[in-house]
Amino acid sequence: xxxxxxxxxxxxxxxxxxxxxxxxxxxxxxxxxxxxxxxxxxxxxxxxxxxxxxxxxxxxxxxxxxxxxxxxxxxxxxxxxxxxxxxxxxxxxxxxxxxxxxxxxxxxxxxxxxxxxxxxxxxxxxxxxxxxxxxxxxxxxxxxxxxxxxxxxxxxxxxxxxxxxxxxxxxxxxxxxxxxxxxx
Numbered sequence: 705x706x707x708x709x710x711x712x713x714x715x716x717x718x719x720x721x722x723x724x725x726x727x728x729x730x731x732x733x734x735x736x737x738x739x740x741x742x743x744x745x746x747x748x749x750x751x752x753x754x755x756x757x758x759x760x761x762x763x764x765x766x767x768x769x770x771x772x773x774x775x776x777x778x779x780x781x782x783x784x785x786x787x788x789x790x791x792x793x794x795x796x797x798x799x800x801x802x803x804x805x806x807x808x809x810x811x812x813x814x815x816x817x818x819x820x821x822x823x824x825x826x827x828x829x830x831x832x833x834x835x836x837x838x839x840x841x842x843x844x845x846x847x848x849x850x851x852x853x854x855x856x857x858x859x860x861x862x863x864x865x866x867x868x869x870x871x872x873x874x875x876x877x878x879x880x881x882x883x884x885x886x887x888x
Contacts, residue, residue, distance in 0.1 A: 782855045789852055790835055795843040808834055808862035817841055833863035
């Protein structure tokens, strides 16, 4: 089995480099090695530097792409969680008795959802909220609406957040009784 030819020998054989040029390159390389040994001078290898620079750039690009991929994955997970919460906690609307139109805004448009009187009162008090589901709109409880709002605020369309009980206690006229025969 023959020994494989070196790059220099291959270039000489193909005629791309002359003998004189090959010898001068060989002696220059030998001088550099000798200088490095005797003077402990480190010779800068441009090819190695370019390779290291290219590797560093590739690592940085990979980090950025990985962060983008993780952000997309996180966003998909959040959307899936919101969808699941809406579907599992949806309050059903009795379509036969739903005669009251409840108006709310969805981006620039005003939408109407027909609800019962009980559901309308719960919506007004903040016990229920209207959220955007994949198949239209859905009613969910206020605690679920809060969880959905934390994950994706654009899904909660109409929610009258309940007022705190402290405002009733601060009413200066709360101690006075309203007469039954008072006419307005």
